[in-house]
Amino acid sequence: MSSREAELINARREKLNQIVSMGIKPYASVFASPEEIEYSTELQRAYASLEPGVSSGKRAKLAGRLMAKREHGKAAFLDIQDSKGRIQLIAREDVLGEADYESLLFFDTGDWIGIEGEVVRSRRGELSILVESFQLLCKSLRPLPEKWHGLKSVEAKMRRRYLDLLVNTGSRKVFEKRSAIIKCIREFLDSKGFLEVETPILQPIPGGAAAKPFVTYHNALNMDLYLRIAPELYLKRLLVAGFDKVYELSRNFRNEGISTKHNPEFTMLEVYQAFVDYRYMALFLEELITTVLSEVNGALRFEHPRGTISFERPWRRMTMLEALRLYADLDLSLEMEIKKLKEIAEINEIEIHPSAGKGWIIAEIFEKLVEPKIVQPTIILDYPEEISPLARKNPDNPGFTERFELIVVGQEIANAFSELNDPLEQRERFVAQAEKRKKGDELAHPIDEDFLTALEYGMPPTGGLGVGIDRLVMIATGCTSIREVILFPQLRQEREDS
């Protein structure tokens, strides 16, 4: 710690000692009952018509953090911030008495205080509380970031998110919106009769997606467990169980690189509904997203760094092969020689895993050449079977599955398919994946015998849908990095000697 920082902290500690010696408790417990405490913005709304220089006669109690002090000798203006916003306090020596006036001004910005006083509007028109009594609720020992510029350093914002949220209204808004989106999703699903469930995060076999898992170890069971990469296989077991509409909204973990689009833990919604297919799920997704966005953004059309995004229905739909023709001018098919596909990949500097078949290569080319170009919400239908071991085959499109992804601003936002419920075929698909695993494809799906057993009891035809919540929030808030929408994104540990 630098001496300047130590000095600022020591000054506050010294104040703390003085406060104690004045007989003031620096960490009071209860200030008032929660029903009595009013919010800054609510008072501002309620007294919007109060004229400048007029007292309302109404007394109010508020609690918040002292954010600014403007002293004028025998009067002073203080701003406090509560969870809803800020409000000005007026402190006057003639109202408080000399001793109280002095001790109120002795407090620092950052301190939490509770106050009681009359709601007034100042001569300059600011709704204020004329403080009659006050109480220190918590002494702050560290200086706040700058009042005007706030906390800008990206690293500091993430490492000390509490400071970012405390001083940057914009950050607070992002997370309030995130919360509103999640709440709205729950309301939507609950209103449609879905059951919210919780399935294991610690899984013996990490399945349901193609990703590297985190491994951990259970001492008593003497076994490795994996942090789930997806809840999919457990949710499908619940369809076997007879629940016809379930969802889980929770964290997944993938042991991969960190980027503006990837955090090792991220939030995913997975929804399963019996007796529907992927085309139904596309309509369902449209309804879900448009309901949520119009609720939290007030519109389906909004500005984003990549341009105006319109979620007005219907969204564009095209197959992966159509998209390749449209965006990359490539006419690809599974009938082509694999050599030819590999050539096309190579020309476009796309690396192909040695175990990749035609479907994989096509999907890879699509991801690299097409996805980044898609800005408006677009449903890409029919993903290759090779990369979709859990999806039902598309009878009209051999080699492809009944699967779609929603792409917006170059990112996969949602992924859905008609779930494969034929246990024999599922076993074959798993075996094919196991072959790939042997060839060094670490991400190939492992065989989950217990899941196969469940399927053998019979899972009804089911539509499944996964939505990347972080990415949805990014789009709704215009954030270009996933770190901006995750409160505490994963960072390297700070080292003492650096």
Next chain:
RNA sequence: GGGCCAGUAGCUCAGUUGGCAGAGCACCGGACUUUUAAUCCGGGUGUCGGAGGUUCGAUUCCUCCCUGGCCUACCA
């Protein structure tokens, strides 16, 4: 993992073509009874990310390292 960029006071940032490190806010002291980025007077508080190297002298140049950002790769 690779490339580029950045790290200077609590915060936001200047700056040194190698010669005592500087501004605003914050903070400390003083004045001030209606301000709201209050104002006025006075005060600069620093491991210039870390460790080496070159040099009479390094915050500046070089090497390595740490952390972060952007791009890229990985994430089918």
